[in-house]
Amino acid sequence: MNPENSQVVIDLLIHPKWIIPIEPTGITFSDYALAINDGYIVDLLPYETALKRYLPHEELDLPGHVLLPGLVNLHTHAALSLLRGCADDLPLNSTLSRRTWPAEARHLSAEFVRTGTLLACAEMLRGGITTFNDMCFFPTAAVDAVHQSGMRAALGLVVLEQPTNYAADADDYLSKGLALRDTCKDHPLLSFCLAPQAPGTVTDKTLEKIATLSAQLEIPIHTHLHETRHEIAEGIKQYGVRPIQRLHTLGLLGPQFIAVHAVYLEAAEIDQLSLTGCHIAFCPTSNLKLGSGIPNINDTHQRGINFGLGTESAASNNRLDIFQEMRLSSLLTKGISEDPTAFTAHQALQAATLNGARALGLDQRIGSLLPGKAADLCAVCLDDWMLQPCFDPASHLVYTTRRDDVTHTWVAGRLQMHNGLPSNIDIHQLSAHANIWHNRLAY
C-alpha cells in the first residue's frame, strides 16, 4: 500500500490546529492530520509526515479549529422537536398528561414524525452530532428523515401495551418495528434498538419476549428507567420490587441494555448495573427541567459503568445540544462532589463520543479517530474573539464554546453540515413545515 517514495492516494486530508482523537484517552495533538478515504479514517499522524505519505484529492486546512469524533446523542425522541418548549414551567402531570401526551395523541402521524425528525436531524448536525439513539412511533417516517439528513442513527422501536395512532398492542408494535428493521438491514448508517417505553407501560410477558428477541437478533434494548421517584414507587406498588430489580429478574440487564435517566440508583443498583455490564444514557438537562432530580454521575463514573449523554426530546430540554449536556454533566458532577477535578473535560468528551458509541454496540465503528473507523467527525472553530484566550482546546470545548462554533460535520466521510446549514435539508421549507405544526399545536 505504501511503497517507498510513492504516495498513497486518498480522498481527504484534514489539517486542523488541534485533533482530539478520544483514543488514546486524554490526548490533544497539535499539527497532526487526519487521512480519510472511502468514508473511513486511514491514518492520524503528524502533518509533515502526512504530506510525504499521502496524496489527497482534497486538503482542508482548519487553522483555528479542533477536530474530534462526531458527537453521539444517546437518547432523544427526535420527532418531538415540534413540541419544543410547549409545556415549560408546568407541573409534571400537566406537562405530560395535559400537554405533551394529548398533543402527541392527537397529532402523532407519520407526517409529524417525518417533519419533527428532520428538524431534529438538522439541529443535531448543526451542533456536531453525527449519531443519535432515538425512540419513536412511526419509525418508517423517522427512517425517511434520517436517510435524507445523512446522519447515523439507532432507531428505538417503541413497544408498549397501550394502543396509539401507530399500533394496536405490544405485538403490533413489535412486528411493525421488526418488519422495518428487516427492510433496512443493509442500510449502512442505520441500526435498531428494542425500546420498551418504560417498565410501567410494558407487561412482564412483553419484556421477556423483548429479552429473547434482543438475544436472538443481537440488538440493544433501550428504555427509560428510574427517571422519577414516582415511577419507582408505582413499580413497587404494582410489582413488589423496584423496576431495575424487575428487569433483572426478567433477564433484560446485560451489555446490550441501555438505561435512560437512572436518576435514582441505590448503591446496590449501581453495583448491579456495573456487574451486568449495562450502559446508562444520562440526560441531565431534562432531569433538572422536569424536576425529576439530579443524576448521580459521579458514583456511576467511579463504579466504572459505561455512560453516554442524551438530550431527551426538545419538549423537555429544549435544545438537542450535546455541548450543553457535556457542560452541565461536568458542572453538576463537580458541584455535587465538591471536587473541581471530577469529570474532567476529556472525560466529558469521551462520554459524548466513544462511550455513547459503546452503549450502542458501535464502538468498533465510530466514537474515536482510530484508523479503520468511519469518518464521523466534527470541526469546531476556537478562533472567535469571544473565545479568547484559549489555554486548552479540550476544556474550551466543554466550558467555553457553543455548538454554534461547530463549522463542519462529517458522517462516514461525507460533509453533512457546513456554513451553519445541513447539506441535504432545505431549511426554509423545513421551517415552513415546522410553522404549520406550530399553528396546529398552539390551540
Add this chain to the structure above:
Amino acid sequence: MNPENSQVVIDLLIHPKWIIPIEPTGITFSDYALAINDGYIVDLLPYETALKRYLPHEELDLPGHVLLPGLVNLHTHAALSLLRGCADDLPLNSTLSRRTWPAEARHLSAEFVRTGTLLACAEMLRGGITTFNDMCFFPTAAVDAVHQSGMRAALGLVVLEQPTNYAADADDYLSKGLALRDTCKDHPLLSFCLAPQAPGTVTDKTLEKIATLSAQLEIPIHTHLHETRHEIAEGIKQYGVRPIQRLHTLGLLGPQFIAVHAVYLEAAEIDQLSLTGCHIAFCPTSNLKLGSGIPNINDTHQRGINFGLGTESAASNNRLDIFQEMRLSSLLTKGISEDPTAFTAHQALQAATLNGARALGLDQRIGSLLPGKAADLCAVCLDDWMLQPCFDPASHLVYTTRRDDVTHTWVAGRLQMHNGLPSNIDIHQLSAHANIWHNRLAY
C-alpha cells in the same frame, strides 16, 4: 407635551414582535412598541397607538425579535477574562494558589486590567449585558475600558490587607478607590461599590471603616461571602463565628450589602439576610465548576431575598454569559426542589434584570421598561430555524436561545452592539492584545 392631533417627536421607536418589560411582572406584549428619546424610555404602548402618538427620527422593525431590558451581570472580575480557562479541572488550591493568583500577581497591571476589561465588555455587550458589577484592581484602567465600551458598570473598589502591585495596604486601596470615585462622580454610566475582597482577607477594623464609609457616601458594599465550606471553617477558626455573623456584628449587613455566592446558608442566616434587606449575587456556574457546592436558590427565593445573577470571572466560568446563568439557575432550582414550576422563566429573567439593578441601587434607573428609565435594552431574534417552533418567547429566552441570538444591545439609548460586534471596540486589535497576554501567561 402631547396636544391633540399633534405627534411628539422622538429619537427612536422600536417595534419588535414581542416585548417583555419585566415590570409589570410575568407579562409578554405582542405588537407593542417602545418609544425612546434622549436615552430614556418615553412610552411602552400598542404599536398602532404609537404610530398615532409619536413621530420618530428612526423606526426599527424587529419582526422576529423579543425586546427586553439589558441584562445585569451582578458579579464579575472583568479583567480576568485574560485568564479564561487557564486552570480548568484542577484542584481548587492549585487553581487559585498555583495558577490564577500567581498569574495575577505576576502580570497584574493597569495594562492587563484595561485589555481584560475591554475583552469582557465586548463579550458582555455581545450577549445582551448592559450593566455589570465588577471587582478589580487598577480600577482607573477598568474605567477607561468601560468608558470606551459604552457600558454601564458598578466598579467594586477592592479592599484587602495584603499588598499587591496595585496598593500597599487597606488604607491605600481605600484612598485610591475613593479618589477615583471622586474623579468619576459625574460620569452618567458609572457607579461604585466598596468591595472588601472576602471576610478572610480583611480585618475587623477595615470592615468597620467600610461600613461607615458605605453609610456616609451611600454606596453599596460588594463582597464574596460563604462561597466554600473552607472559608466558613477558617472564619470560625479565626473569629469564633461564621463570616455572616461577623459581618452582621460589624454593621455591614443591610439594604446596601451584596453577598456574592452565598452557597452555604443556614436557615437562620437566610432569615438574617432577609430581615436586614441584603442582596445576593448567585454565580451558579462558578460554584459548580470550582466544586464549591450548589447555591440554594430556591429557599432564598421563597424567603423573599432579592438576588441577581453573576458570571464570576472567565477564570472560573468560562463565559460571561447571563443566558447560561439564567438557564442553569432555573434548571438547578427545579432539579433540587424536584419541582418543574420552581423559578420560572419569567422569574429568571427578572433576576437577570430588575433584581440585579435593585441590588446595585439602580432599580429606579434601569432593570425594566417602565417609562422614565434609561433605555438599556437588548433584542433577541427568535427566528432562527434551530429555535423553531416557539410557543412562549419568555421560556424560549431561558431554555432555548443562546446569547448569540442577541442582535442589538443598547445602553442609555445608544446602540452599543449590533451585527455581532460592539460599536466602539476594534475586535481585531483586541484579539491581538489578548493573544499577546495569552503568550505571556502560557509559560
